[in-house]
Structure formats: C-alpha cells, structure tokens
Amino acid sequence: MVIHLTDNASMxxxxxxxxxxxxxxxxxGVRGGGCSGLSYSLGFDNEINKALDIVEEINGIPVAIFNQDIPVIEGTTIDFKxxxxxxxxxxxxPNAVFSCGCGSSFRTKENVGTPGDC
Structure with missing residues (x-):
C-alpha cells in the first residue's frame, strides 16, 4: 500500500x-507550488490512465495515484480531524523534510519543487 487512510479519514x-x-x-498526489515547493492534491476523479496511474483499494475506497508521485508520498497517512x-x-x-505553516506545502530531500504562493 502506497498510502494509509485512518478510520476517520475513510469515514x-x-x-x-x-x-x-x-x-x-x-x-x-503532489503538484509543484506552495510556499515550500510542493503541494498535496486530494480530490475525486472519474478518469484513470492505466499507463500513468496505480489504483489501490484502501479501506473500501478506490485510490488513484500518479506513478511519478509514489516516491514522494509513499508511506503517507491521511487523517481527518x-x-x-x-x-x-x-x-x-514521512518523506517530507520541511513543511510550512499552512500544512499543505512541503519538500522532500530529493524534490524541492518550485515555491509559489501558499
């Protein structure tokens, strides 16, 4: 499993x-931007590209992830509070070496991204 969803997030x-x-x-997944260089992307999608995406079922939820994002987000836990x-x-x-105060922008040791507005 690439990512984990807590029970609260799953519900x-x-x-x-x-x-x-x-x-x-x-x-x-992730995209460039945010004050630290990378930002998380979380939402719903109706299109899957079998050449570019993996789809895992986590707690009964189908989750699509771009293959290229896996090294940056592997081991990530998503919770709902x-x-x-x-x-x-x-x-x-666990791959983020720096996160900004907004909580949605980060960078990893290998991928700094391109900083933008938070």
Missing part, C-alpha cells in the same frame, strides 16, 4: 463520495 471520504458519480475514485472550528484532512508524509 469522511465515504460520506463525501456519496455526492460523486459511481465511478469516482479518490485521487491523491474534527474540532470546534470544523474539520479537515491532515497529511503526515
């Missing part, structure tokens, strides 16, 4: 998937 994602089409998958101000996903990436 939240399954609830959100009820609003999506039947063939939707959760897509997780609820508090008085609402709730949100948190991402714990």
């Amino acid at each position: 939240q994602i399954k609830e959100m998937m009820k609003e999506e089409s039947a063939d939707a998958v959760l897509r997780f 609820q508090n008085m101000m609402g709730g949100g996903f948190s991402i714990d990436n």
